[in-house]
Amino acid sequence: MAFVQSTRQAGPAMADASAHHGAPRPPQPVKMVVSGGFGVGKTTAIGAVSEIEPLTTEAAITEVAAGIDDVSMTPRKTTTTVAMDFGCLTLDPTLKLYIFGTPGQDRFGFMWKDVTAGALGALVVVDSRRLDDCFPAVDYFERDGTPFAIAVNAFDGVLSHSLPAVRSALDVAPEVPVVAFDARSADSVRESLIVVLEHALTRARGY
Numbered sequence: 001m002a003f004v005q006s007t008r009q010a011g012p013a014m015a016d017a018s019a020h021h022g023a024p025r026p027p028q029p030v031k032m033v034v035s036g037g038f039g040v041g042k043t044t045a046i047g048a049v050s051e052i053e054p055l056t057t058e059a060a061i062t063e064v065a066a067g068i069d070d071v072s073m074t075p076r077k078t079t080t081t082v083a084m085d086f087g088c089l090t091l092d093p094t095l096k097l098y099i100f101g102t103p104g105q106d107r108f109g110f111m112w113k114d115v116t117a118g119a120l121g122a123l124v125v126v127d128s129r130r131l132d133d134c135f136p137a138v139d140y141f142e143r144d145g146t147p148f149a150i151a152v153n154a155f156d157g158v159l160s161h162s163l164p165a166v167r168s169a170l171d172v173a174p175e176v177p178v179v180a181f182d183a184r185s186a187d188s189v190r191e192s193l194i195v196v197l198e199h200a201l202t203r204a205r206g207y
């Protein structure tokens with residue numbers, strides 16, 4: 001696969017982990033982040049793709065919080081992430097993703113620095129019905145220089161805006177990938193994370 005070849009070209013830190021003196025090595029660990037606004041499907045995505053039971057920090061959305069959080073677009077949502085999500089995905093014998101999810105609400109923003117520290121890249125999940133909720137995440141990764149891709153979650157199966165329209169609305173750099181995404185589908189989440197990886201490796205090579 002292309003990303004495996006890419007990791008071999010990226011230098012000693014990302015070297016092929018499988019063939020050293022004939023003994024198999026453990027896969028190269030890579031930290032990835034899943035981020036975005038409130039209720040866009042971050043926890044759902046990590047749960048869909050993780051090969052371990054994901055670690056979650058969900059707390060009930062109480063009536064008090066319902067007055068603060070806009071739950072109008074996610075009426076069936078009863079919990080919210082208060083610290084982080086965590087899951088793992090072995091992409092191949094050489095590469096294992098450790099996937100960290102940020103909390104979606106502004107008031108837990110103090111967690112972001114710790115959750116995102118040292119990540120190779122980030123997937124910013126966007127609800128196509130409320131694009132502006134992802135601005136803080138896009139601003140955050142643009143500012144700290146972490147390579148990111150935009151994953152547009154259709155929710156009801158239909159994108160409210162085309163991918164070019166989303167790109168234009170978010171005003172991200174032309175090289176930032178913008179892909180359609182279903183947070184409930186392991187294949188979709190996996191493919192999107194690979195897009196982030198390839199983008200990060202391209203950036204690391206200076207293209």
Ligand SMILES: Nc1nc2c(ncn2[C@@H]2O[C@H](COP(=O)(O)OP(=O)(O)OP(=O)(O)O)[C@@H](O)[C@H]2O)c(=O)[nH]1
Binds near residue numbers: 040043077104154
């Ligand atoms: N129909 C549909 N529902 C989704 C999809 N992704 C997530 N959901 C639902 O949307 C709600 C929010 O999903 P979460 O995964 O909790 O969202 P989150 O981004 O982790 O939320 P916070 O951590 O609170 O910001 C849940 O009820 C999910 O079941 C999707 O692709 N389609």
Ligand SMILES: [Mg+2]
Binds near residue numbers: 043044080085101103
């Ligand atoms: Mg969550």
